[in-house]
Amino acid sequence: MPELPEVETVKRGLEPALVGRVFVRVELRRKDLRFPFPKDFGKRLEGARVKALWRRAKYILADTDRGDLLLLHLGMTGRFTILKADGRIATPGEFYDETAAAGTADGKHDHVVFHLDDGTRIVYSDHRRFGLMDLQRPGEAHALLKDIGVEPLGNELSGGYLRAAFDGKKAPLKAALLDQRIIAGLGNIYVCEALYRARLSPKRKAGMIAKVNDPRTDELVRHVRDILTEAIAAGGSTLQDYQATDGAKGSYQQRFSVYDREGEACHTPGCTARIRRIVQSGRSTFYCPHCQR
Numbered sequence: 001m002p003e004l005p006e007v008e009t010v011k012r013g014l015e016p017a018l019v020g021r022v023f024v025r026v027e028l029r030r031k032d033l034r035f036p037f038p039k040d041f042g043k044r045l046e047g048a049r050v051k052a053l054w055r056r057a058k059y060i061l062a063d064t065d066r067g068d069l070l071l072l073h074l075g076m077t078g079r080f081t082i083l084k085a086d087g088r089i090a091t092p093g094e095f096y097d098e099t100a101a102a103g104t105a106d107g108k109h110d111h112v113v114f115h116l117d118d119g120t121r122i123v124y125s126d127h128r129r130f131g132l133m134d135l136q137r138p139g140e141a142h143a144l145l146k147d148i149g150v151e152p153l154g155n156e157l158s159g160g161y162l163r164a165a166f167d168g169k170k171a172p173l174k175a176a177l178l179d180q181r182i183i184a185g186l187g188n189i190y191v192c193e194a195l196y197r198a199r200l201s202p203k204r205k206a207g208m209i210a211k212v213n214d215p216r217t218d219e220l221v222r223h224v225r226d227i228l229t230e231a232i233a234a235g236g237s238t239l240q241d242y243q244a245t246d247g248a249k250g251s252y253q254q255r256f257s258v259y260d261r262e263g264e265a266c267h268t269p270g271c272t273a274r275i276r277r278i279v280q281s282g283r284s285t286f287y288c289p290h291c292q293r
Contacts, residue, residue, distance in 0.1 A: 002074050003187030004058060004152065005231035010080065011055045013092020017082045017120055018062065022049045027113040034075060034132045044068060044135055045114075057148050057184035067138035071145075075130030079103065085119025148184040152224050157183065159218035162210075166217075169206040175281050176206035183224075189259050190227050192286050196258045197223040201292045202285045203278075230255070258286040266291060 002010070026042035038044075048064040055061065062070040081103030082090040091103065105113050105123045112124040112133065124131070136142045149165075150156035165182045166173075177183060177191045195202050198220040200209070209216045234255070257267050262277040266288040273290035 002058070003189055004055075004185040005190070005228055005234075007058045007060060007074065007185070008055055008232050009235050010074065010092050011053060011060045013090065014060070014080060014082070014122070015053045017084075017090070017092075017116070017122060018050045019053055020050065021120070022047065022117040023114055024117050025115040027115065029111045029113075033078075033111065033126060033129045034073075035134070037133060038135050041133070041135060045070065055185075056145055056151070057180065058187075059145065069136040069142070071132075071134045071136060071142060072124075073132045073144075075126060075128065075132065077128045078124065078126040078131030081123045081125065083121040083123060148180050149182040150184060152183050152186050152228055157221055157224070159214075159221050162217040162221060163212070163214060164210075166206040166210040169210070171206055172202060172280055173200060173204045173206045173209070174202035174285055177224075178281075178283075186224065188283050188285075189256075190224070190231060192259045193227050193257055194220065194223045196287060196292060197227065199291055199293065202280065202287050204293075258288060261286060 023045045024047075026045045028037060028042055031037065044066075045064070045068070048066045048068065050070075051063045051065055053060065053062050058073065060072040060074075062072070064070065080092055082092060083105060084090070089103075103110065103123050103125045105121055107125060109127040110123050110125045111129070114122040114124075116122070124133075134142070134144070150161065166176055169176055171179075174191055174195060177186055177194075178188065180186075192202070198216065200216065200220065209220070258275050261275045264275050265271075266273050266275060268288065268291050271288065271290050273288050275286055276289050278285050278287075
């Protein structure tokens with residue numbers, strides 16, 4: 001599933017095509033994705049202008065001049081293709097089976113087509129249909145957004161915040177970091193990488209670094225921010241054909257220190273250990289047993 005850097009890449013790719021544009025027609029090829037489309041989904045969007053596009057956790061959100069909020073989630077295999085009026089095609093971030101999702105507006109897995117006032121068509125393809133689209137009315141708190149935690153790149157995430165959130169927690173540190181009620185959008189790949197840089201074992205109890213003024217929480221926050229920032233700059237990580245806005249593949253996977261490197265040598269100078277893989281809460285965890293304590 002695309003993680004925060006990949007979703008941010010998609011958002012940035014969609015921005016120049018969507019912001020300021022009007023939905024002329026919304027073409028739904030089926031009644032649902034992961035969930036049914038809201039009643040009158042297309043009619044509520046048609047004629048609305050997109051004022052801003054932003055990201056919250058792994059959701060892409062579009063503010064319209066009617067006050068409605070369009071909520072988009074890629075699921076596991078969702079992708080957008082931008083078909084410009086002059087024939088140009090752009091793919092703002094992909095994580096999909098290329099043979100199964102054409103993105104031409106004519107493929108069997110092309111489920112939604114947004115027709116814009118400048119002739120652009122934005123096609124949403126999703127062969128597994130785990131993505132979703134919803135509309136939030138003005139003044140409503142969307143159920144999918146109301147209980148998620150702070151943004152990992154925002155000012156609210158700090159060592160003090162983590163110490164308070166982890167206080168008394170017996171859950172493994174990795175599981176606590178993946179808890180979306182604590183930190184929004186932080187995913188498996190980048191948690192593994194951040195814990196390696198912070199030299200913290202993913203098996204350590206979260207409460208063990210919750211002591212007052214424990215510098216390890218400040219260091220962990222710094223590494224989380226650095227890794228996410230670097231991954232966004234690299235266009236995300238390419239796994240299963242994920243690609244960036246211009247069609248080029250994201251390159252951050254070339255910098256992985258532990259993720260997907262089971263049995264390979266640790267990158268730390270002087271360390272002779274090999275990267276291990278364990279399963280925590282159904283997810284693969286990669287770490288160095290010597291460097292991470």
